[in-house]
Amino acid sequence: MRTLNVNTPSHAYPIFIGHNVYQQPQQTLAPYIGKRAAIISNETVAPLYLPRLQAVLDALGCAYFSIILPDGEAHKNSQTLNMIYDGLMQHRAERNTTLIALGGGVIGDMVGFAAATYQRGAPFVQIPTTLLSQVDSSVGGKTAINHPLGKNMIGAFYQPQAVLADLGSLQTLPAREFSAGMAEVIKYALLGDADFLTWLENNMAALMAQQPDVLAQAVYHCCQMKADIVAQDEKEHGIRAHLNLGHTFGHAIEAEMGYGQWLHGEAVAAGMVLACRLSETLGYLKAADTERVIALLQAANLPVAPPRMPLDKWLAHMQHDKKVQDGQMRFVVLRAFGLADIAGQINTTQLQHALQPYLA
Ligand code: NAD
Ligand code: MG
Numbered sequence: 042m043r044t045l046n047v048n049t050p051s052h053a054y055p056i057f058i059g060h061n062v063y064q065q066p067q068q069t070l071a072p073y074i075g076k077r078a079a080i081i082s083n084e085t086v087a088p089l090y091l092p093r094l095q096a097v098l099d100a101l102g103c104a105y106f107s108i109i110l111p112d113g114e115a116h117k118n119s120q121t122l123n124m125i126y127d128g129l130m131q132h133r134a135e136r137n138t139t140l141i142a143l144g145g146g147v148i149g150d151m152v153g154f155a156a157a158t159y160q161r162g163a164p165f166v167q168i169p170t171t172l173l174s175q176v177d178s179s180v181g182g183k184t185a186i187n188h189p190l191g192k193n194m195i196g197a198f199y200q201p202q203a204v205l206a207d208l209g210s211l212q213t214l215p216a217r218e219f220s221a222g223m224a225e226v227i228k229y230a231l232l233g234d235a236d237f238l239t240w241l242e243n244n245m246a247a248l249m250a251q252q253p254d255v256l257a258q259a260v261y262h263c264c265q266m267k268a269d270i271v272a273q274d275e276k277e278h279g280i281r282a283h284l285n286l287g288h289t290f291g292h293a294i295e296a297e298m299g300y301g302q303w304l305h306g307e308a309v310a311a312g313m314v315l316a317c318r319l320s321e322t323l324g325y326l327k328a329a330d331t332e333r334v335i336a337l338l339q340a341a342n343l344p345v346a347p348p349r350m351p352l353d354k355w356l357a358h359m360q361h362d363k364k365v366q367d368g369q370m371r372f373v374v375l376r377a378f379g380l381a382d383i384a385g386q387i388n389t390t391q392l393q394h395a396l397q398p399y400l401a
Contacts, residue, residue, distance in 0.1 A: 052200040073203040082143040145171035146178035153184030157199035172222025176263035221306025223341040283381040287313030293358035310343035319395040349401040
């Protein structure tokens with residue numbers, strides 16, 4: 042098991058990563074939960090992983106109750122959030138009752154927001170069960186629900202007491218979801234040191250086969266990178282925005298296709314190819330660099346081209362992105378691998394050039 046410490050200005054906490062995080066609950070759980078806990082999961086994950094967690098809490102002498110929510114991004118809304126509050130109230134949860142999020146990013150984001158707001162803040166522990174949530178959403182303290190008019194629009198920055206990333210739980214994850222998480226892993230490789238990019242190219246096959254040591258190393262490295270970035274910039278005033286590489290284009294793809302058609306990671310994969318093309322347009326990357334990214338994404342069974350749409354549709358979608366500031370679209374581009382930058386002055390001609398092969 043590997044342990045990583047996240048130090049944000051508001052709170053410091055550990056992330057435990059490995060195939061044996063449940064075997065050492067005195068270390069990984071006991072210090073971070075109170076005498077009572079509320080386990081919040083969904084209909085898909087609970088049958089798979091709730092009994093094991095319950096057994097561990099029993100052994101630790103922690104009293105608990107469970108709230109099981111419907112599965113899916115479509116339920117990441119105020120109605121489902123209310124189901125959490127209802128359960129907490131009905132079971133007379135107190136301010137020191139620990140909320141345990143057992144599931145992927147949807148559960149983590151919703152439970153985190155419930156914890157941030159229940160009695161003005163209850164402790165919570167994240168047990169992410171998807172690759173995406175282990176390398177991305179469980180780290181960094183962003184919590185949210187969706188509003189009918191926009192994704193993640195209602196939320197808070199709120200850090201957990203601890204994160205338990207059990208790599209064994211990824212074995213039941215559908216292959217498409219595993220690949221979608223891998224898109225974010227590849228994102229870290231493009232943002233970070235060249236060694237990790239090369240390592241990923243050499244180890245992608247082993248990673249896709251979920252070889253334990255390789256998987257542990259990849260998840261650890263990504264969490265380390267995100268933790269470093271979040272420690273520097275908890276509330277995204279600067280460098281944290283680099284984590285949005287590929288996301289402005291990706292959000293346009295998700296919006297155009299209807300959320301749920303393309304998984305977020307799939308849209309980010311194609312979005313990163315476009316971010317590379319834009320970086321080429323600006324004279325930063327070479328075509329061969331983009332080809333290298335495409336090969337890596339393909340090795341992870343990810344899409345490398347967006348659906349075709351006309352330029353005005355791209356523009357309309359991207360102008361609605363949360364990252365728009367003062368009406369100006371902002372793109373994360375790569376000056377080189379490992380050297381991201383925010384380009385705020387991209388004009389339509391440059392965008393058209395980057396998107397040319399993909400326009401309808
Ligand atoms: P998800 O939570 O919907 O999980 C994907 C699917 O896999 C679901 O059907 C889920 O029930 C199922 N599942 C989860 N674990 C499983 C397992 N071990 N075995 C079998 N099935 C399993 O999706 P996700 O990709 O984990 O997270 C996406 C969400 O994360 C989005 O809502 C996004 O906004 C959010 N997010 C948040 C942050 C952040 O910083 N807070 C960052 C990135 C993404
Ligand atoms: Mg993302």
